[in-house]
Amino acid sequence: MNDRVFRKTKFIWILLLMICVLTGCGKKADGETTSMDQLEEKGQNTGTMVESPEEAEVPELKDFSDLEGKTVSMLTGAPFEELVKSKAPGVAKFTTYNNNPDMVLALKSGKTDAVLSNNAVITLAVNRNKGIVPFPQHLQDGVFGFAFAKGSPLRDQWQAAYDRIPEATIEELWKKWTGSDESRKILPEQDWPGTNGTVRVAACDTLEPMSYAGEGGELKGFDVEMILLLAKELDVHVEFTGMEFSAILSSVQADKADIGIGSIIASDERRESVDFVDYYPAAFTLMVRSTDSGEESGAGFWSSVADSFEKTFIREDRWMLFLEGIGTTLLITILSILFGTGLGFVVFMLCRKGNKAANLITRFFIWLIQGMPVVVLLMILYYIIFSGVAISGTAISIVGFTLVFGAGVFGMLKVAVGAIDKGQTEAAYALGYTDRRAFFRVVFPQTLPHFMPGFKRSITELIKATAIVGYVAVQDLTKTGDLIRSRTYEAFFPLIAVAVIYFILAAFLTWIVNRIERCVNPRNRKRSTMLKGVKTK
Amino acid sequence: MIELKHLAKKYENTEPLKDVNVVIHDGDVISVIGPSGAGKSTLLRCINMLERPTGGQILLDGEDITARGYDLTQARRRMGMVFQSFNLFGHLTVIENLMLAQIDILKRSKQEAYDRGMEFLKRVGLSDKASQYPDELSGGQKQRVAIARTLAMDPDVILLDEPTSALDPTMVGEVQAVIRDLAGTGKTMMIVTHEMNFARAICNRVFYVDEGGIYEDGTPEQIFDHPEKELTRRFIRRQKVLELAVEGGEFDFPGTTAMIDTFCFQNDVPPRIKRRIHLVVEELLQQILLPALKDPEVLISIGYSEVETQAEIKVLYNGDAFDPADTENTLSYKVLQGIAKELTYSSEKEEGFTNSFICRIMAAEEPPARS
Numbered sequence: 057m058n059d060r061v062f063r064k065t066k067f068i069w070i071l072l073l074m075i076c077v078l079t080g081c082g083k084k085a086d087g088e089t090t091s092m093d094q095l096e097e098k099g100q101n102t103g104t105m106v107e108s109p110e111e112a113e114v115p116e117l118k119d120f121s122d123l124e125g126k127t128v129s130m131l132t133g134a135p136f137e138e139l140v141k142s143k144a145p146g147v148a149k150f151t152t153y154n155n156n157p158d159m160v161l162a163l164k165s166g167k168t169d170a171v172l173s174n175n176a177v178i179t180l181a182v183n184r185n186k187g188i189v190p191f192p193q194h195l196q197d198g199v200f201g202f203a204f205a206k207g208s209p210l211r212d213q214w215q216a217a218y219d220r221i222p223e224a225t226i227e228e229l230w231k232k233w234t235g236s237d238e239s240r241k242i243l244p245e246q247d248w249p250g251t252n253g254t255v256r257v258a259a260c261d262t263l264e265p266m267s268y269a270g271e272g273g274e275l276k277g278f279d280v281e282m283i284l285l286l287a288k289e290l291d292v293h294v295e296f297t298g299m300e301f302s303a304i305l306s307s308v309q310a311d312k313a314d315i316g317i318g319s320i321i322a323s324d325e326r327r328e329s330v331d332f333v334d335y336y337p338a339a340f341t342l343m344v345r346s347t348d349s350g351e352e353s354g355a356g357f358w359s360s361v362a363d364s365f366e367k368t369f370i371r372e373d374r375w376m377l378f379l380e381g382i383g384t385t386l387l388i389t390i391l392s393i394l395f396g397t398g399l400g401f402v403v404f405m406l407c408r409k410g411n412k413a414a415n416l417i418t419r420f421f422i423w424l425i426q427g428m429p430v431v432v433l434l435m436i437l438y439y440i441i442f443s444g445v446a447i448s449g450t451a452i453s454i455v456g457f458t459l460v461f462g463a464g465v466f467g468m469l470k471v472a473v474g475a476i477d478k479g480q481t482e483a484a485y486a487l488g489y490t491d492r493r494a495f496f497r498v499v500f501p502q503t504l505p506h507f508m509p510g511f512k513r514s515i516t517e518l519i520k521a522t523a524i525v526g527y528v529a530v531q532d533l534t535k536t537g538d539l540i541r542s543r544t545y546e547a548f549f550p551l552i553a554v555a556v557i558y559f560i561l562a563a564f565l566t567w568i569v570n571r572i573e574r575c576v577n578p579r580n581r582k583r584s585t586m587l588k589g590v591k592t593k
Numbered sequence: 594m595i596e597l598k599h600l601a602k603k604y605e606n607t608e609p610l611k612d613v614n615v616v617i618h619d620g621d622v623i624s625v626i627g628p629s630g631a632g633k634s635t636l637l638r639c640i641n642m643l644e645r646p647t648g649g650q651i652l653l654d655g656e657d658i659t660a661r662g663y664d665l666t667q668a669r670r671r672m673g674m675v676f677q678s679f680n681l682f683g684h685l686t687v688i689e690n691l692m693l694a695q696i697d698i699l700k701r702s703k704q705e706a707y708d709r710g711m712e713f714l715k716r717v718g719l720s721d722k723a724s725q726y727p728d729e730l731s732g733g734q735k736q737r738v739a740i741a742r743t744l745a746m747d748p749d750v751i752l753l754d755e756p757t758s759a760l761d762p763t764m765v766g767e768v769q770a771v772i773r774d775l776a777g778t779g780k781t782m783m784i785v786t787h788e789m790n791f792a793r794a795i796c797n798r799v800f801y802v803d804e805g806g807i808y809e810d811g812t813p814e815q816i817f818d819h820p821e822k823e824l825t826r827r828f829i830r831r832q833k834v835l836e837l838a839v840e841g842g843e844f845d846f847p848g849t850t851a852m853i854d855t856f857c858f859q860n861d862v863p864p865r866i867k868r869r870i871h872l873v874v875e876e877l878l879q880q881i882l883l884p885a886l887k888d889p890e891v892l893i894s895i896g897y898s899e900v901e902t903q904a905e906i907k908v909l910y911n912g913d914a915f916d917p918a919d920t921e922n923t924l925s926y927k928v929l930q931g932i933a934k935e936l937t938y939s940s941e942k943e944e945g946f947t948n949s950f951i952c953r954i955m956a957a958e959e960p961p962a963r964s
Contacts, residue, residue: 477678477680479676479678479679480682482643482674482680483674483676483680483681483682484682485643485665485669486641486643486672486673486674486676486743487669487670487694487743487746488666488667488669488694488698488746489694489697489698490666497697498682502682502683578684583686583724586686586689586724587688587707589703589704590703590704590707591704591707592707
């Protein structure tokens with residue numbers, strides 16, 4: 057196939073795609089502004105169970121038979137397919153998402169027809185979004201629980217503390233967090249002495265309203281405030297760690313955390329692996345679109361873009377979150393580059409003289425590291441190898457990417473040094489150089505032109521690869537984009553901003569490496585400085 | 594003084610050096626010649642241990658440099674080496690190439706290294722190229738820089754491994770001039786080369802390397818003018834030999850013809866001589882000898898000397914004494930007489946055969962031009 061034609065068509069496709077995204081965003085933004093404004097008037101309609109808003113919107117799907125041939129979505133790891141099928145056997149397809157905001161987005165954009173969730177999430181979503189209503193029927197009633205490691209003595213203490221809290225206080229908190237009044241959603245300070253120590257709490261950071269990250273990245277929500285309430289009762293301080301929902305139970309089991317929270321419904325299956333303190337009634341139900349899809353607003357395209365820009369970056373200083381995410385991504389990337397380059401070099405020097413044992417071990421580890429997806433490597437490091445060690449996800453990410461980058465550097469060094477003619481070493485030997493000095497004075501300076509192109513490429517690859525550190529509870533740039541997406545219920549600006557920032561960061565790092573390369577490449581020295589200090593007559 | 598004792602080098606598949614014993618005196622200028630693949634370069638590279646010998650000893654002024662734990666850098670400092678492929682350091686300029694080892698190894702000051710470097714660059718006629726990079730030079734210039742780099746280290750011995758083989762023919766002269774100049778300084782030198790005339794002009798001793806060792810060792814006059822041993826003689830005369838054995842009554846004539854053709858093609862034998870070789874083999878073997886011998890066992894060796902453009906066909910055969918001149922097939926013998934410059938029969942025993950017959954062929958004079 058003609059390469060040039062292919063490239064041209066590819067370019068056109070990308071252009072088309074971008075236009076689609078832009079127009080799609082505009083429309084969505086229109087609907088959003090109106091519904092957000094109206095939220096304030098809806099008032100509090102939060103019983104223990106989900107209720108329809110006062111101005112009754114009519115659900116598209118009214119009972120289980122309407123689910124015939126539809127798609128139902130739920131969180132990854134939520135084991136409720138059988139439950140849905142038992143009530144509505146006609147469901148055509150199940151899809152899973154990593155967080156609730158994504159599911160609400162999917163429901164609004166028609167990617168799914170019904171979202172299975174708990175009463176808390178659905179109450180909040182319905183209060184906030186015009187066009188989304190609760191499904192009139194419940195699938196199952198249950199209870200929310202705080203997860204403790206199996207047999208943990210802490211559980212009984214916390215259960216006792218819970219029993220001392222009056223029910224009305226809990227009900228008040230529930231209303232506060234599932235309502236749409238954002239200004240009330242503030243956590244109390246941990247101003248008690250904390251004489252009984254500190255507990256580590258693993259909390260999902262995307263499950264609004266139960267447990268989610270606020271504007272400054274701090275965790276808040278109904279579950280979080282409940283924990284603080286109980287902690288005050290027990291006089292202990294709490295240290296929260298935010299992570300994906302799917303990581304919470306494993307964190308508790310791996311003793312990374314004492315308590316796991318985040319809208320965990322205490323199912324029988326989960327009770328097999330952890331113990332629970334039950335604290336609030338839960339119900340599994342669905343939310344669906346209403347027949348009234350929300351009226352179109354008259355606002356222009358550009359004003360809606362400006363509005364969504366404002367929401368993504370300006371409101372509540374969200375650009376600070378981006379800055380922090382960039383900081384974390386850069387920290388992980390740069391340290392991994394430095395350590396990885398060092399590691400690759402040291403290992404190369406050990407293997408250079410053909411020591412059989414060293415080579416065998418190295419080959420084995422490189423095979424191991426390069427043979428699995430980096431995300432799996434990170435999770436193995438986090439949940440298995442360092443499971444009992446108090447070490448942050450960021451540090452583990454640096455360890456993981458150092459290994460990956462080091463393996464790459466080792467390979468590139470091997471190729472680069474192999475590309476240098478053997479005659480260079482022989483000439484150095486013949487002049488009386490030792491093996492080591494011959495390498496550093498003659499061979500190594502000449503490897504740079506062979507080494508640098510690959511090195512620069514791997515740096516760009518590395519910075520992109522770090523986007524997966526969210527899996528080990530690190531809030532990097534990609535994770536920041538996710539968080540902001542979950543606050544604004546919009547995909548466009550957070551995603552495009554994250555992509556653009558990655559481009560800029562990669563360009564920036566490449567620029568730095570180019571500068572370094574220019575300084576260290578012997579062929580770039582100025583002729584006037586070569587013979588510094590020598591009288592040349 | 595360098596002394597090689599039972600030096601051997603063995604690779605997985607070949608054994609270029611089997612048992613080398615020789616003494617190289619101070620001031621010797623030695624040319625190492627021999628067919629390719631005979632181990633000339635291996636011998637040279639073993640002397641400064643770029644190839645580690647698999648057996649024997651190398652004594653440099655009485656010290657065994659092959660001994661375990663011997664600091665090789667000490668020995669190599671005293672033996673400069675010039676490579677076929679120059680091996681200039683690509684990341685350094687010409688003058689830096691000369692200075693690097695002086696500073697690193699001999700601990701000379703930068704200024705001293707520069708001055709010495711420039712001195713030797715001048716000597717090889719390249720002081721104006723001091724600040725250029727090696728890849729900006731021609732092959733001949735590169736090799737001259739490489740020689741200067743070696744000289745700047747003040748070695749006692751200089752080893753040159755085919756210094757002109759990688760060069761364009763037009764550049765061979767400039768490098769040879771530098772080496773010739775060097776040979777006059779009294780430094781011990783050992784040079785592997787294919788340029789016989791050049792070797793002869795500069796050296797006072799010649800090693801002919803073949804069959805896993807120094808096959809013949811002598812002055813240039815001895816080796817080039819009066820070689821004593823067969824292989825040396827063939828090499829000096831650039832003589833190529835094809836040996837064919839015929840056993841039993843069956844003689845594969847077409848096969849033999851093809852082998853002779855290949856041999857002639859590979860060695861640039863002129864067509865006129867080639868035709869005559871064919872003719873001799875046909876008449877002598879097929880017409881005269883094979884019919885006459887009862888139980889033929891014949892060894893034919895066809896030798897061709899490039900230098901003299903003459904071929905020698907030597908036929909050894911068994912049986913009772915039989916001079917082809919006595920053949921009944923007088924016509925065939927007349928043909929032989931017609932094309933050979935010389936026919937010699939001998940019934941002395943040679944290599945286990947009872948008869949030998951030699952037929953020497955020269956390229957015939959050009960036929961008279963038609964007028």
